[in-house]
Amino acid sequence: MHFPAFDDFYQRLLFLLPFATNFGIPERSFTYNAPHEWKDTFPQCGGAEQSPIAISRHKVIPIGLPPLHFFRYDEPFDQLLSVHNNGHTVHFSVPTTVFGERPSVTGGLLQDFYEARDVHFHWGSQQSKGSEHLLNGRRYDLEMHIVHRNTKYISDEEARNNTDGLAVLAVLFKVVRTGPTFYQPGLNEIFGSLLHLGDFNSTYAPPVLITLESLLSNLDRGNFYSYKGSLTTPPCSPAVLWHVFAEVLPISYQDLPKFWQLRNRQGRPLLNNFRPLQSQETRQIFHRRPADQQLLWL
Numbered sequence: 001m002h003f004p005a006f007d008d009f010y011q012r013l014l015f016l017l018p019f020a021t022n023f024g025i026p027e028r029s030f031t032y033n034a035p036h037e038w039k040d041t042f043p044q045c046g047g048a049e050q051s052p053i054a055i056s057r058h059k060v061i062p063i064g065l066p067p068l069h070f071f072r073y074d075e076p077f078d079q080l081l082s083v084h085n086n087g088h089t090v091h092f093s094v095p096t097t098v099f100g101e102r103p104s105v106t107g108g109l110l111q112d113f114y115e116a117r118d119v120h121f122h123w124g125s126q127q128s129k130g131s132e133h134l135l136n137g138r139r140y141d142l143e144m145h146i147v148h149r150n151t152k153y154i155s156d157e158e159a160r161n162n163t164d165g166l167a168v169l170a171v172l173f174k175v176v177r178t179g180p181t182f183y184q185p186g187l188n189e190i191f192g193s194l195l196h197l198g199d200f201n202s203t204y205a206p207p208v209l210i211t212l213e214s215l216l217s218n219l220d221r222g223n224f225y226s227y228k229g230s231l232t233t234p235p236c237s238p239a240v241l242w243h244v245f246a247e248v249l250p251i252s253y254q255d256l257p258k259f260w261q262l263r264n265r266q267g268r269p270l271l272n273n274f275r276p277l278q279s280q281e282t283r284q285i286f287h288r289r290p291a292d293q294q295l296l297w298l
């Protein structure tokens with residue numbers, strides 16, 4: 001059952017709250033200066049199955065996971081995006097498309113349909129790279145998260161309390177210094193909007209209708225790593241089925257620094273908003289490549 005008016009009320013309430021994280025979670029407080037202290041306020045941050053982790057191609061299990069299937073990723077949203085600097089990241093809530101529903105995804109490790117809810121980024125600084133996941137020993141310059149919620153749960157809180165509640169698609173970016181970089185229009189709009197988002201709590205609406213697909217560029221969506229993990233910000237709920245794409249997208253050396261000029265709540269530079277690596281423990285990481293699928297078809 002769905003109560004749009006109720007949802008709208010909560011959207012407004014969250015907007016009015018002085019603190020809000022990147023997934024609509026009222027925040028007590030957390031800072032990237034002391035992520036080891038998060039567990040003092042948010043016990044799950046000290047628990048099991050935490051993210052991010054280092055992914056190495058030599059330690060993954062190459063199995064025939066099904067491909068990811070994308071729905072409504074190619075439909076324009078029914079409104080302009082509202083891109084927001086919340087002091088921890090730059091993000092936007094995913095609206096419905098012109099056909100009235102949100103984009104969704106299934107396949108991979110996902111047994112259900114997951115609806116896109118939020119898109120945000122993690123980055124470093126002029127001195128350090130800032131992706132959250134490491135791929136084959138390398139940290140990259142930027143990481144984009146498209147957060148999806150299992151459609152069988154009716155609230156973010158319910159989803160966070162279930163191990164199959166959320167699915168995050170992660171895309172890594174590497175800075176390129178040669179020639180112009182051509183993005184799909186969506187990425188272009190998001191990177192361009194950063195110039196308007198320097199101040200904490202500022203919001204900007206890129207003046208064109210975009211699609212979620214236009215954030216993925218020509219990314220090879222058939223090649224990804226997948227594992228069971230958590231939110232990488234408090235409350236660190238172990239509720240996320242992660243899908244990290246193996247292909248790394250380019251970002252221009254002119255665009256990456258636009259992230260570094262954002263400011264946090266204290267008016268200081270919003271830098272290095274990535275959580276330290278967590279232990280893989282006994283968890284399995286799966287690698288899905290189209291080649292593996294072909295072997296299965298023989």
Ligand SMILES: [Zn+2]
Nearest residue numbers: 120122145232
């Ligand atoms: Zn994130």
